[in-house]
Amino acid sequence: MEGNILDAMRYVGAGLAMIGAAGAGVGIGLSVQGALTGMARNPDTYGNLLTNMILGIAFSEAIAIYCLVIAFLMLFQVV
């Protein structure tokens, strides 16, 4: 066991930052759930719902991506 405490904290920090991805996962799941329910009830709206669902997923995913960016910043000592 050798190495410095700063490296260890970097890895721990990156891991903690990625916890935020859980929220994005819940958000994506909820939006897909809503869209699929809507499609099942009214299959005619399939195309419209799909477009909006992908948009919603992209916005939820952006949160996870911010987490990823922070994790990268920590891992690779950018700042």
Next chain:
Amino acid sequence: MEALGINLGLLIVQIIAFIIVFLTLNAWVYKPMLDMMETRKQKIAQGLEDARVAAEARANAEKEAAKIIADAQAEASKVIREATERAAAAGKEVKAAAEAEAAKAREAALAEIELERARILGDLRGQIASLAIAAANKLVGEALDEKKQRALLDEFFSGVKAGKVVVVEGEFQGETAEVTSALPLTGEEQEAVKKSFKAKEVTFKVNPAILGGLVVKIGDKVLDGSVAGKLEGLRHSLK
């Protein structure tokens, strides 16, 4: 930024690469494809329009055709009806003509037959008269020649005319009269008999057995003016 690998030079290279790709795809793929889609859409719209016009034209033609057919049918039925009527009239005419012809032919045939019959009877008359006289000769022993026969008949008729032979009015009345003579009566004689008896139908019979004279039977009365009757009466008186 160095750790993330972001490098301004590389970024610019990537941007240039994207612009190259964009221009290439735009010129070689999207423009021809969208043009083709547009052309195809127009062509399809044109085709649909053509089809609509054609369908309209066809509907019109069908209507026209239906009208023509209806007219033709009406004409045909009219012609058929007229023809039928004419044919029926012609048939009736022909039938009537045929019937008339047939009736005429039948009448002619009947007349001929009657004539023939009369002629044959006339021919037979002489023979029968001589036979009857021969028979009477045998029976009576007295020669009854034809002249005598005629005389007998004349006598009978003259008796009728003179009232010797009484024709009782009312007694000699009936629907049918039957006159029996030994010799066939001539037309003149028949007329005379008919005049004497007021009967509607008079039938003439020839029976040589009565030898001479006439036997007239009207209804259920018999007027016996025959030689055989007289002979019978003679036989009764001789007994």
Next chain:
Amino acid sequence: MEQVKHRPWRRWVLLGLLIVGYILGGRFVPVQPEITVAPEKLIEEPLFTLPVIGDFYLVNTMPTLILTVILLMIFAYAVNRSLKKSAQTDLVPRGIGNATEAILEVIYNMTEGAAGKWVRTVFPWFATIMIYVLFANLLKLLPGFESIGVLHHVAPGHEGHAKELLAGNWYLFTAEEGEYILAPFFRGISVDLNFTFALALIAVVAVQVVGFRAQGIGYLSKFFNTRRMFNVPFFGAMDFLVGLLELISEISKILSFAFRLFGNMFAGIVLVAIVAGLLGKFSILPAMVMMFELFVGIIQAFVFGMLTMVFMAQATQGHGEEHAEH
């Protein structure tokens, strides 16, 4: 129902491939490569240095970029010839032209539904980004990528691997400790932040350009909203702040575009590398992970293009003007 054709030889081919994979995996044991976010430099020294821009290195995404662009040009030329041939005959596309048109027509209809009369402006962006990212994502999965390259001496303080002579000037990278590190010739361009950032920048800038073309100078009122400032001061100030937030969200769009694609693709190669390194001899199994990568690559390509299209469609319809029209 259709009679299913039995082709038993296919199963034997699959089984044979599995056996060959197992034997090769036993001979050439996969090594977990050094995972770096930055593309590896093929030559340590910069190629040339420009005054403002700085150093220019030959990194391993450059060969892939050239390969991708050449392949895309060949593809575009083939489609062009196919389309021209069908345009001259009967307007019925065949072969590659038909396949491309089938996909692009779906995209076109989607764009028409969202952007209306601006479809001819928005559609090329959507389609180009989608096709380009799709090519980049799928090329990354080819064998030879991330596995053949030049050996560099390891930087001090990092783990290296030993090399084993294969033939002539070619060496095999082994799992043992050593002083070498691999810089592959080819690395998928979508696993390069330069590519994703370039695309994100172009997309966001193009969105603004489309917005200005559609609404003129009035497009700026989306960011500097002073419409109600003098009538209702409080809500007007709120609107102004919301407008500034819009400006920030445009910048965050660049980040989100770039890191969405990069994150997904980078996660893909990390997953494949780690699974292969863990399984060792049974390295035939990551084929399943590759299949998942194929799916993710297609989805991300579609999402990138779709989001660009939706943002462009939104930019063509201003907030204030939309209500005024009704």
